[in-house]
Amino acid sequence: MIRVEKLNKSFGDLHVLKDIDLTVNESDVVCLIGASGSGKSTVLRCLNFLEIKDEGKIIFDGEQIEPKTHDLNKIRQKVGMVFQHFNLFPHMTVLENVIEAPIMVKKMGKEEAIKEGKALLDKVGLSDKYDVYPSKLSGGQKQRVAIARALAMKPEIMLFDEPTSALDPELVGEVLETMKTLAKEGMTMIVVTHEMGFAKEVADYTIYMHEGKIVEVGPSVEFFENPKEERTKEFLSKVL
Ligand code: ADP
Ligand code: MG
Numbered sequence: 001m002i003r004v005e006k007l008n009k010s011f012g013d014l015h016v017l018k019d020i021d022l023t024v025n026e027s028d029v030v031c032l033i034g035a036s037g038s039g040k041s042t043v044l045r046c047l048n049f050l051e052i053k054d055e056g057k058i059i060f061d062g063e064q065i066e067p068k069t070h071d072l073n074k075i076r077q078k079v080g081m082v083f084q085h086f087n088l089f090p091h092m093t094v095l096e097n098v099i100e101a102p103i104m105v106k107k108m109g110k111e112e113a114i115k116e117g118k119a120l121l122d123k124v125g126l127s128d129k130y131d132v133y134p135s136k137l138s139g140g141q142k143q144r145v146a147i148a149r150a151l152a153m154k155p156e157i158m159l160f161d162e163p164t165s166a167l168d169p170e171l172v173g174e175v176l177e178t179m180k181t182l183a184k185e186g187m188t189m190i191v192v193t194h195e196m197g198f199a200k201e202v203a204d205y206t207i208y209m210h211e212g213k214i215v216e217v218g219p220s221v222e223f224f225e226n227p228k229e230e231r232t233k234e235f236l237s238k239v240l
Contacts, residue, residue: 001026001188007056009042016042018212027186031199034209040192044159048079080155084162086146088134095130098149120148124178140171144178157188164195196240200224208232
């Protein structure tokens with residue numbers, strides 16, 4: 001579904017991504033781990049074209065995407081993104097947050113958008129919160145709204161950038177459960193996370209990044225139980 005070849009990105013003199021190669025097949029769940037500043041968010045942002053790569057190829061469904069010639073807004077619609085901070089619209093109810101993009105961007109009829117939006121909110125366990133404003137929700141509930149909102153655009157792939165890092169510890173589980181359900185349903189996902197238990201249990205593959213490079217990739221259980229690279233071992237010994 002997505003292939004990345006020799007992706008490079010710099011911010012001024014800072015070479016942030018160095019020859020990143022990545023393959024994500026349909027229904028794969030891939031976790032991206034690594035220390036702060038290692039380039040994880042930049043990888044996701046390049047895949048969503050929030051940042052434009054300097055060099056390398058990004059191939060979606062067999063088609064190489066070039067920012068100059070492709071309609072990036074079209075591509076962004078295929079890629080759902082969930083951030084650490086939920087970025088909900090504070091002046092809109094939960095349901096209004098979810099139906100906004102399908103109506104405005106996809107020109108979906110309002111009735112259909114409401115029907116689908118409610119179904120998505122039911123799915124993330126918020127069927128009693130349609131008409132509530134975000135300020136009345138817990139962090140875990142807000143993040144589940146953000147997930148429903150991203151799903152409302154019917155993306156082909158979902159990118160999660162530390163979706164639980166801003167949450168109180170007791171709220172992390174409900175968001176991870178929601179993501180696990182999505183994974184089980186076959187959603188293709190790339191998840192940047194510090195939740196090693198989630199990575200080991202849910203991800204098909206885990207990738208460890210250090211200073212802009214991929215150090216190690218492996219099937220998750222093998223990756224965590226038997227890491228091959230010294231750097232990976234050192235990192236895991238600090239976080240596990
Ligand atoms: P991570 O998500 O792994 O913490 P990031 O991808 O956010 O890492 O950042 C990698 C490096 O790139 C960091 O040194 C960060 O300061 C730098 N960086 C990220 N975004 C920008 C930007 N827009 N301008 C300049 N430097 C940036
Ligand atoms: Mg980050």
